[in-house]
Amino acid sequence: MSPKTLYDKIWDAHVAHEAEDGTCLLYIDRHLVHEVTSPQAFEGLRMTGRKVRAPEKTIAVPDHNVPTTAGREDPSNMTEDSAIQVAALDKNAKDFGIHYYPVSDIRQGIVHIVGPEQGWTLPGMTVVCGDSHTATHGAFGALAHGIGTSEVEHVLATQTLIQKKSKNMKVEVTGKLRPGVTAKDITLSVIGATGTAGGTGYVIEYCGEAIRDLSMEGRMTVCNMAIEGGARAGLIAPDEKTFEYCMGRPHAPKGAQWEAAMEWWKTLYSDDDAEWDKVITLKGEDIAPVVTWGTSPEDVLPITANVPAAEDFEGGKVGAAQRSLEYMGLTPGTPLAEVEIDTVFIGSCTNGRIEDLRAAAAILKGKKKKEGLRAMVVPGSGLVRAQAEEEGLADIFIEAGFEWRLAGCSMCLAMNPDQLAPGERCAATSNRNFEGRQGRGGRTHLMSPAMAAAAALTGRLTDVRKLS
Amino acid sequence: MDKFNTLTGIAAPMPMINIDTDMIIPKQFLKTIKRSGLGVNLFDEMRYDDDGREIPDFVLNKDAYRDAEILVAGDNFGCGSSREHAPWAIKDFGIRCVIAPSFADIFYNNCFKNGILPIALPQEQVDVLMKDAEKGANARITVDLETQTVTTSDGETMTFEVDPFKKHCLMEGLDDIGLTMEKAPAIDAFEATAAQTRPWV
Ligand code: SF4
Numbered sequence: 001m002s003p004k005t006l007y008d009k010i011w012d013a014h015v016a017h018e019a020e021d022g023t024c025l026l027y028i029d030r031h032l033v034h035e036v037t038s039p040q041a042f043e044g045l046r047m048t049g050r051k052v053r054a055p056e057k058t059i060a061v062p063d064h065n066v067p068t069t070a071g072r073e074d075p076s077n078m079t080e081d082s083a084i085q086v087a088a089l090d091k092n093a094k095d096f097g098i099h100y101y102p103v104s105d106i107r108q109g110i111v112h113i114v115g116p117e118q119g120w121t122l123p124g125m126t127v128v129c130g131d132s133h134t135a136t137h138g139a140f141g142a143l144a145h146g147i148g149t150s151e152v153e154h155v156l157a158t159q160t161l162i163q164k165k166s167k168n169m170k171v172e173v174t175g176k177l178r179p180g181v182t183a184k185d186i187t188l189s190v191i192g193a194t195g196t197a198g199g200t201g202y203v204i205e206y207c208g209e210a211i212r213d214l215s216m217e218g219r220m221t222v223c224n225m226a227i228e229g230g231a232r233a234g235l236i237a238p239d240e241k242t243f244e245y246c247m248g249r250p251h252a253p254k255g256a257q258w259e260a261a262m263e264w265w266k267t268l269y270s271d272d273d274a275e276w277d278k279v280i281t282l283k284g285e286d287i288a289p290v291v292t293w294g295t296s297p298e299d300v301l302p303i304t305a306n307v308p309a310a311e312d313f314e315g316g317k318v319g320a321a322q323r324s325l326e327y328m329g330l331t332p333g334t335p336l337a338e339v340e341i342d343t344v345f346i347g348s349c350t351n352g353r354i355e356d357l358r359a360a361a362a363i364l365k366g367k368k369k370k371e372g373l374r375a376m377v378v379p380g381s382g383l384v385r386a387q388a389e390e391e392g393l394a395d396i397f398i399e400a401g402f403e404w405r406l407a408g409c410s411m412c413l414a415m416n417p418d419q420l421a422p423g424e425r426c427a428a429t430s431n432r433n434f435e436g437r438q439g440r441g442g443r444t445h446l447m448s449p450a451m452a453a454a455a456a457l458t459g460r461l462t463d464v465r466k467l468s
Numbered sequence: 469m470d471k472f473n474t475l476t477g478i479a480a481p482m483p484m485i486n487i488d489t490d491m492i493i494p495k496q497f498l499k500t501i502k503r504s505g506l507g508v509n510l511f512d513e514m515r516y517d518d519d520g521r522e523i524p525d526f527v528l529n530k531d532a533y534r535d536a537e538i539l540v541a542g543d544n545f546g547c548g549s550s551r552e553h554a555p556w557a558i559k560d561f562g563i564r565c566v567i568a569p570s571f572a573d574i575f576y577n578n579c580f581k582n583g584i585l586p587i588a589l590p591q592e593q594v595d596v597l598m599k600d601a602e603k604g605a606n607a608r609i610t611v612d613l614e615t616q617t618v619t620t621s622d623g624e625t626m627t628f629e630v631d632p633f634k635k636h637c638l639m640e641g642l643d644d645i646g647l648t649m650e651k652a653p654a655i656d657a658f659e660a661t662a663a664q665t666r667p668w669v
Contacts, residue, residue, distance in 0.1 A: 016658035023633045039501035081499035132550040148552035150581035158648045197544040253668035261668045316485040434490040
């Protein structure tokens with residue numbers, strides 16, 4: 001048998017039909033649904049009289065535009081249009097008989113955090129969601145694609161997706177990370193190296209010692225941002241850490257089924273002599289704590305660097321950098337560590353898991369945020385929130401002057417009331433620094449939870465390694 | 469779905485790279501539960517000031533481009549969020565074709581589901597089309613999906629690649645859910661086998 005990559009293996013196990021030109025119907029094992037990209041898809045089903053083909057494989061949770069403040073079970077505490085979308089999801093979940101975690105449920109949270117937490121996401125599966133950060137689930141060795149609303153409707157109706165196979169790309173991160181460097185720094189550094197279009201047309205598999213050393217939370221952070229590098233999906237081969245994470249989760253298999261699953265899961269790795277269309281290698285020890293300076297996730301620099309000038313770039317990037325610098329209100333040559341911030345946002349599907357909150361709390365413990373600064377922690381799910389309270393992390397955040405919120409996407413995309421005002425500058429653990437992403441005119445610097453916590457203490461972008 | 473065959477129209481130049489879907493349609497307009505009506509908010513934050521007045525410099529606010537049906541843009545168009553509201557807004561504005569050196573994957577797929585033709589051409593050719601588009605309303609670009617060609621107002625013709633299946637669906641305006649449902653026996657068979665081999669799914 002010819003050698004295969006992990007992607008090849010999962011792909012081959014899910015082709016339900018292949019046309020002569022190579023167009024495939026890929027069978028979908030898990031379909032995650034949220035309130036913003038699904039209403040038109042359900043409306044499409046109603047208009048054509050179609051049903052959800054596999055409601056038992058379909059899971060819905062409202063997350064994008066729900067408020068993260070108390071009392072949100074009451075729709076009158078939501079803006080009218082948000083309430084309409086949430087009500088539509090309530091109704092669609094009920095009418096079509098799919099699994100549902102309403103805002104009143106402690107298991108509610110960001111869809112990409114809830115899926116793994118509840119054991120819906122398992123190795124070797126195909127997972128889709130009408131959301132580009134579906135790539136997150138690749139951390140389990142699951143092939144996870146973001147899809148558009150028409151495709152959501154297609155998967156609801158047929159449990160398949162029309163796909164052509166992507167190319168294979170290997171991103172190897174060798175060796176050990178230095179102290180203060182985290183999964184977020186890895187994933188941002190990879191994008192810095194490849195550019196936001198570097199992964200277009202590929203499925204990335206992340207491997208190497210630095211990746212293997214990461215916890216499942218860290219691996220999810222890495223895969224989450226595969227899309228920011230342009231890739232359709234990111235993958236990490238499952239190993240003992242993966243199996244341990246999955247074991248005992250509510251929807252993970254049990255008993256004999258678990259054994260059978262394990263037997264297959266253990267074959268899910270890229271063969272030694274598998275062929276790759278593209279290979280990128282980074283040395284773990286070369287990666288520094290990084291921040292973004294511009295309005296594209298590829299605008300990454302070590303925190304020790306200075307704000308670049310447009311002339312440092314080439315081609316179309318010169319104009320883009322010029323525009324970014326103006327938008328971000330930054331002067332070339334300024335040390336990044338001198339850039340002052342107004343807001344800190346810790347949360348999102350990139351960094352809203354328990355390990356992220358622990359990392360931030362470790363920096364904040366016994367300290368206070370800089371006066372006048374707004375700081376917010378939004379746990380990725382109700383269960384993450386409860387665990388953080390149990391571990392005493394919530395108290396650390398509250399004593400440090402942070403707002404301790406309920407779960408949701410919140411200021412990652414600012415569809416709910418949590419937004420930046422024009423010109424406000426935010427240290428954020430989310431994944432996108434696009435113009436207006438966190439509020440019109442808002443300026444976003446992406447970084448790890450530890451770096452965001454450090455920024456909260458000093459009121460500027462800060463090298464977490466330099467905090468005593 | 470609307471069919472796409474040929475189109476001759478005004479092309480609006482947007483010589484920026486990495487135009488993301490947040491720029492195409494900012495999130496405050498994602499709260500709709502409909503597909504229509506998003507055209508007025510296309511490129512909202514570049515197009516209107518804080519008081520909702522048009523920013524005269526923005527290309528689609530210039531008289532020459534108000535009726536643009538083609539958009540010529542820089543590398544990596546449509547990156548970022550998977551929101552299909554982006555192609556919905558583009559279509560609702562009246563644009564049926566986007567030409568750029570490269571597209572983000574999800575956006576590219578979403579276009580075909582909505583009767584929009586995304587065309588990827590080498591940078592040099594996009595540069596020629598960008599210049600042509602900058603001439604304004606008198607310069608009309610022709611796109612022919614059947615022959616897979618783009619013709620400038622000066623008559624220069626370029627050919628582009630497109631997946632045959634996607635081309636077929638777009639030219640015929642086919643509903644791909646209907647097409648897939650015709651393959652239900654294959655899906656049934658797959659499910660029956662998977663129930664044996666991967667029962668935990
Ligand atoms: S947290 Fe942000 S990136 Fe993640 S699903 Fe929500 S809006 Fe999207």
